[in-house]
Amino acid sequence: MTVPRTPHPPVTVSVFAQRLTATPRGARLARHLAQSQLHLWGIPYGSDVSDAVAAVVAELAANAVIHARIPGRSFELRLSLVVGSVRVEVSDTCVERRPPGPADVTPPHPLAEYGRGLVLVQELADRWEVVDREPPGKTVRAEVDVPKWLSLWRG
Template identity: 60%
Template sequence: MTSPVTREPAVTVRVFTQRFSSTPRGARLARRLALHQLDRWRLPYGSETSDAVGLLVAELAANAVTHGRVPGRDFELTLSYAPGLRLRVDVSDTRGERRPAPVAPGPLDEGGRGLLLVEALASRWAVLDRVPVGKTVRAELDLAP
């Protein structure tokens, strides 16, 4: 007796990867190119998903160039898109010893709210070790089919 074969629809995962200089200009360019890539993947500018990813990339890239910068080393942005399932944002830098953690800032603090924003926008986020050196901060958005 054989069991019937059920076929799952194929899922094409689209990936965009780019390295940027660890400068404020590199962080701005990462956000702009991420939004451009989403538009090419038919997630238009101004859509809820595009706006959320734009904020995630802006915050994670800013953190990479502010807290994860090593002179002479770039940071890397990777977007992975599985239509109708998930969109993943990975920002990697070469400073593995400085791990981000959300902290509640005081009312007069000028910074410290970025990871709270990431936590609010992303379905989940994590900090992963990067081989051979550094770390990757990953934020994922679950997408409705």
């Protein structure tokens, strides 16, 4: 007996990648590029997904600029629209400094001036991790789930 095949929609992955200077200006540009790209992919400005991804990109890009900057080297922003989520990857070439992973992030003292970036990523992203990359360096990867209604709306 043959089981009829159930048609599945094709899996489409859209990718955007850009190298940026490891400067505050490059970090700001990363956020703006992310929001523009999401809008092109049908995720409107001001939506929960767009705002969450923009904040995650801003924090990860700022960390790459502040904590992992190597003069003359850039960082890379990569966005992927996969089934059910937007994946954000920020990569740098610094191997000496590695951020804590999701299990090791602790909130800073309430009066501390710094230390909230990864706490925000932890709250806004549905999943995130720190992975090694080749050539030497690291990538912080975070995913923000796209609600089913938005996936259906996109077509």
